[in-house]
Amino acid sequence: MWQTYSWVAMLDPEELSHHVSVSGLREDTVAGRPVWRALLEAQPGYARCGGNCCELLYSEASLLREYADDLSRTPEDLQGRVYPDGYDVALDVQTGVVVRCLPVGVDGRAPWLEVDTHAVDADLDHVF
Template sequence: MLTASPDTFAALARSSPWRWSTLRFTVSWPGDPWQTTPVRAWLRRPDALRVEALDGELLQAGRASRSRVALLSPGGGRTVTEPWPSDPGAPAPTWRPDGLVAERPQGLSLDDPMYQNYFWVAVLDPAELADPGLDADPGEPALLLDAVTEVEHAGRPAWEAVVRTTPAYEPRCGCCPLLRSREVDLAEYDGDAAHLLAVYPDAFRVRLDVQTGVCVLTEAIGGEVAGRGHDLRIEAVDEPMADDLFAEPRRGLFGRRGRSGPPQPGLA
């Protein structure tokens, strides 16, 4: 039984890659002028994703490629393929006594398949809420939070915290962080005033689903973008998902998006 606390909240945020294998969910972006269409998604780790509009229009389906990284040495360079956490022999995390992750291993491909941008990836694996960036001062946390509250989100147990970012907060991608801060925007846009807010949020309401570690809600509190964030509602965890669900559709002459067929048994 997990006990809600700031320390356990951080551990849960870094544990998602090892807490579920498939996820069916809907997500919307309240108050966001650029993300106006709620979607439903089926995701099967490590590489398969299907996204539909709520009316069944197919928006994306397919399989992601493995991550490849370049390693440089005095004798030259080479490219290696990083393993997924589920691969045999993949590096394992350091576990806490409560079953959450104390430290994530290096050299793994941890990003889930992307839809549109890295905000999607960060929601599913919200490690940026757990640990400071590599350039942070020793002991400086990524977030400041006073208390963690047990709540329900879409009928599921969740933990909620009101958090404030510190200069050590380092999002997965600076252009689409889970929590927007002046420090992140200055670093991402090199101080370009056109990309800065006049008034930044005072804090953020954040919720993590207890079973999966997925970030199911963010909400800016105060500032120019008050109320903006996301709302993810989990419909099923670890249900079977067949390969056909993720087959890329054949597009017609004009590349029109298709609509999904009747739900398949065990998939909807």
């Protein structure tokens, strides 16, 4: 883990396989590498652990998974937040790693992720 759990989720995006609607699936490239790209929207039940702390898709669905049984327990700093309509997500075809996770339909305050893959299976003895 580096700074946030988002890096863990980026490397193992299993959470995107359930309780997520997928639309606009397409092939694309990011940093010269082939990716599968789509608009993803979190649905009820979505969350890696709940509470908007480590999910790739920062969403109300994740918050509700943690606090729906008693909304009064919702931490004050999470109350009244505006969430993105969805995320433009790009998955590197070769590695399966999420290389882009960009919020859609919000003014930029939502978390985002961008990673460029420079090499895969490279001989690291000759890189440095």
